[in-house]
Amino acid sequence: MIRRVLPHGMGRGRLTRRPGTRRGGFSLDWDGKVSEIKKKIKSILPGRSCDLLQDTSHLPPEHSDVVIVGGGVLGLSVAYWLKKLESRRGAIRVLVVERDHTYSQASTGLSVGGICQQFSLPENIQLSLFSASFLRNINEYLAVVDAPPLDLQFNPSGYLLLASEKDAAAMESNVKVQRQEGAKVSLMSPDQLRNKFPWINTEGVALASYGMEDEGWFDPWCLLQGLRRKVQSLGVLFCQGEVTRFLSSSQRMLTTDDKAVVLKRIHEVHVKMDRSLEYQPVECAIVINAAGAWSSQIAALAGIGEGPPGTLQGTKLPVEPRKRDVYVWHCPQGPGLETPLVADTSGAYFRREGLGSNYLGGRSPTEQEEPDPANLEVDHDFFQDKVWPHLALRVPAFETLKVQSAWAGYYDYNTFDQNGVVGPHPLVVNMYFATGFSGHGLQQAPGVGRAVAEMVLKGRFQTINLSPFLFTRFYLGEKIQENNII
Amino acid sequence: MAAPWASLRLVAPMWNGRIRGIHRLGGAVAPEGNQKKKRTILQFLTNYFYDVEALRDYLLQREMYKVHEKNRSYTWLEKQHGPYGAGAFFILKQGGAVKFRDKEWIRPDKYGHFSQEFWNFCEVPVEAVDASDCDINYEGLDNLLRLKELQSLSLQRCSHVDDWCLSRLYPLADSLQELSLAGCPRVSERGLACLHHLQNLRRLDISDLPAVSNPGLTQILVEEMLPNCKVVGVDWAEGLKSGPEEQPQDTASPVPA
Numbered sequence: 001m002i003r004r005v006l007p008h009g010m011g012r013g014r015l016t017r018r019p020g021t022r023r024g025g026f027s028l029d030w031d032g033k034v035s036e037i038k039k040k041i042k043s044i045l046p047g048r049s050c051d052l053l054q055d056t057s058h059l060p061p062e063h064s065d066v067v068i069v070g071g072g073v074l075g076l077s078v079a080y081w082l083k084k085l086e087s088r089r090g091a092i093r094v095l096v097v098e099r100d101h102t103y104s105q106a107s108t109g110l111s112v113g114g115i116c117q118q119f120s121l122p123e124n125i126q127l128s129l130f131s132a133s134f135l136r137n138i139n140e141y142l143a144v145v146d147a148p149p150l151d152l153q154f155n156p157s158g159y160l161l162l163a164s165e166k167d168a169a170a171m172e173s174n175v176k177v178q179r180q181e182g183a184k185v186s187l188m189s190p191d192q193l194r195n196k197f198p199w200i201n202t203e204g205v206a207l208a209s210y211g212m213e214d215e216g217w218f219d220p221w222c223l224l225q226g227l228r229r230k231v232q233s234l235g236v237l238f239c240q241g242e243v244t245r246f247l248s249s250s251q252r253m254l255t256t257d258d259k260a261v262v263l264k265r266i267h268e269v270h271v272k273m274d275r276s277l278e279y280q281p282v283e284c285a286i287v288i289n290a291a292g293a294w295s296s297q298i299a300a301l302a303g304i305g306e307g308p309p310g311t312l313q314g315t316k317l318p319v320e321p322r323k324r325d326v327y328v329w330h331c332p333q334g335p336g337l338e339t340p341l342v343a344d345t346s347g348a349y350f351r352r353e354g355l356g357s358n359y360l361g362g363r364s365p366t367e368q369e370e371p372d373p374a375n376l377e378v379d380h381d382f383f384q385d386k387v388w389p390h391l392a393l394r395v396p397a398f399e400t401l402k403v404q405s406a407w408a409g410y411y412d413y414n415t416f417d418q419n420g421v422v423g424p425h426p427l428v429v430n431m432y433f434a435t436g437f438s439g440h441g442l443q444q445a446p447g448v449g450r451a452v453a454e455m456v457l458k459g460r461f462q463t464i465n466l467s468p469f470l471f472t473r474f475y476l477g478e479k480i481q482e483n484n485i486i
Numbered sequence: 487m488a489a490p491w492a493s494l495r496l497v498a499p500m501w502n503g504r505i506r507g508i509h510r511l512g513g514a515v516a517p518e519g520n521q522k523k524k525r526t527i528l529q530f531l532t533n534y535f536y537d538v539e540a541l542r543d544y545l546l547q548r549e550m551y552k553v554h555e556k557n558r559s560y561t562w563l564e565k566q567h568g569p570y571g572a573g574a575f576f577i578l579k580q581g582g583a584v585k586f587r588d589k590e591w592i593r594p595d596k597y598g599h600f601s602q603e604f605w606n607f608c609e610v611p612v613e614a615v616d617a618s619d620c621d622i623n624y625e626g627l628d629n630l631l632r633l634k635e636l637q638s639l640s641l642q643r644c645s646h647v648d649d650w651c652l653s654r655l656y657p658l659a660d661s662l663q664e665l666s667l668a669g670c671p672r673v674s675e676r677g678l679a680c681l682h683h684l685q686n687l688r689r690l691d692i693s694d695l696p697a698v699s700n701p702g703l704t705q706i707l708v709e710e711m712l713p714n715c716k717v718v719g720v721d722w723a724e725g726l727k728s729g730p731e732e733q734p735q736d737t738a739s740p741v742p743a
Contacts, residue, residue, distance in 0.1 A: 136624060136650045140550050145542045146529050155676040156653030212683075213653055216676075337675070337707040338682035355675060355703050 059280040060239035060271050064095035067269050067284040069243050069298050071098025073108040073220065073442055074434045075290035076227040077449025083234040085453050094236045095282065097271055101240045105376060107292050108224050108442060110409030112326055112360065114217040114341055115443035116159040117183035118209055120174045120483045125181040126464045127447035132214035134446035142230040150226040154218040158211040158340040168207040170483060175209050184213040199335045201396055204345060217341060217351060220442050244279060245270035246302045264428045266302060286456055288432045293321030293410035295435040302428050312426060315475045319436040321373040322413035327383050328353065328360045331401040348390040358404065363387045378406040411439045417479040422448055422469040423455055432456060433471060553646060556580060557626030569632035571608030576629035582617035586610045611635035618642040624651050631657050638664040649677030656683035666691035668719065673697060675704040682711045693719025
């Protein structure tokens with residue numbers, strides 16, 4: 001009877017579900033459990049990525065003191081100077097948000113790379129002079145331990161600006177201002193010009209100004225990579241993403257004339273990741289708009305320009321993208337090694353590129369000829385009709401040239417007065433601008449970066465006074481016209 | 487706790503390697519094979535410890551500061567003894583040699599001492615300067631450019647003379663007849679392009695410039711730029727490829743040779 005009971009019990013036992021018998025194998029899967037526990041311990045130890053939670057390494061941090069929108073040369077310059085001028089090491093947390101890590105449309109990489117001090121405004125001249133000394137000592141400013149020194153490939157050949165009869169007086173007064181600020185510029189008559197540069201045709205030229213020192217052209221990409229490397233070693237965080245939203249808090253205040261004004265303060269930036277709907281809200285204290293040709297979109301996100309036109313609330317940021325073409329051609333009998341960057345009376349400019357008789361140049365179109373900035377396609381007919389005739393007139397050797405290639409880039413063009421916008425906005429109190437330089441942003445980037453960093457950290461401009469470049473001039477209508485825009 | 491102790495033991499013997507390594511950072515010399523292994527340990531330390539990185543950064547900045555100190559502008563000396571005396575003193579302090587007009591060359595000896603007699607004839611213009619192997623940089627050229635009647639300048643093997651410095655030489659255009667840039671590691675063809683201001687130059691030495699990308703072509707272009715000058719240094723034929731009859735067999739031809 002017992003023998004009959006036991007198999008009965010066993011049979012019944014086999015039918016009931018006991019813990020550990022789901023898979024039908026051995027109840028305690030000891031080896032599998034041990035390896036799982038080992039994996040969990042390894043993931044908790046430092047140095048390994050924590051697989052317990054989702055991977056967020058591509059997202060920006062949740063808090064950052066300063067968010068710089070735009071990772072071009074201006075944005076990186078501001079980041080560098082913020083880190084250089086901070087009172088204590090690691091005091092400020094800086095995040096640079098750049099939409100395109102390949103910099104395919106960024107003005108910096110597509111720039112011709114010239115630097116010159118021949119401006120009419122003293123502030124522009126001072127900025128260029130400082131930038132020249134920054135570039136000269138770049139391996140002291142941007143030195144990173146164990147990294148090779150930067151070779152900017154600077155050509156100190158200078159700029160040669162030509163003026164016709166009607167512009168000669170303006171050029172003379174400009175050169176006077178430039179010499180006062182310390183730039184080394186010499187004025188040349190047509191005879192002296194022919195002596196020095198026999199390949200020039202001086203028809204229509206009344207006066208020429210030639211920069212002797214600290215002027216020339218360099219490789220902007222190298223500057224960008226050098227800044228990026230240094231800024232990363234100083235602890236600035238980078239994020240690839242697009243700024244889609246600003247959350248701000250408003251405060252109603254009274255001015256001294258008892259007028260009500262609403263002051264806004266941005267406290268959160270939404271950064272959207274590439275090719276996905278995922279976004280990260282970044283709490284910030286200060287936002288710097290260094291978005292170049294797209295700065296007006298960022299300003300519109302912050303609510304700048306929403307208001308009745310003619311008021312401070314309704315003043316938009318007048319920066320828009322303008323397309324400029326650069327053409328590269330080969331001319332075996334062209335000007336020799338000593339050729340400076342020549343800017344003709346008609347606005348056409350050219351310079352040598354390398355040792356092999358290659359030249360590059362272009363011309364700024366007039367307002368009516370402005371191309372559509374929707375894409376970066378080159379207009380070759382523009383070269384044939386509007387650039388080549390002027391070049392061939394000025395340099396007869398250029399009558400036989402062969403275009404090798406061309407590219408186009410954007411100017412962050414300030415439609416108001418073609419000079420940069422620097423400093424805070426009067427109503428959105430923690431948004432600082434560093435944009436709108438209309439083609440000379442690269443050569444002024446170190447100086448502007450330092451000025452914005454001083455404004456952020458100290459509250460005023462200390463070394464170069466850029467108060468004429470503040471945003472309020474758009475509302476007050478005070479144009480600071482720069483005459484020497486190429 | 488093994489890691490921190492190991493790093494301490496590694497620091498002391500690496501000290502020599504680190505100082506030598508920093509001297510190398512300024513020049514264009516590549517690290518040799520036996521230095522390479524030491525450098526990776528140093529790099530490892532620098533990447534893992536903020537203190538090591540900060541220390542190396544400080545040492546690097548100190549090296550650069552030393553060069554700046556050597557190249558101060560002697561404005562007080564210039565007020566006291568005139569531009570020629572100040573310029574001569576600067577060159578002699580750096581380790582170069584100076585020749586006043588109608589006088590002998592004044593050179594410092596191997597301890598760096600030089601005769602102080604030249605203070606007596608500071609009104610005599612300086613004719614020739616031999617600044618080979620000196621640490622002259624852009625700021626130091628301030629002192630050289632005061633020597634308005636300089637006829638011969640030799641900047642051989644100066645490791646801090648670069649393209650920016652060459653662009654500063656134009657004030658000497660009236661008098662400079664001989665210039666030597668042999669062996670300067672930072673001078674490239676872009677700096678040579680601004681020598682066209684020196685129209686009185688009769689002899690230019692541009693041999694052994696490692697930063698020049700195409701020495702033969704550069705020589706031709708510089709000769710075109712300075713027609714009255716004898717440009718010495720590069721044999722322009724060395725950059726040319728062999729002619730068609732010396733080319734190797736065309737492997738695409740159907741008939742074997």
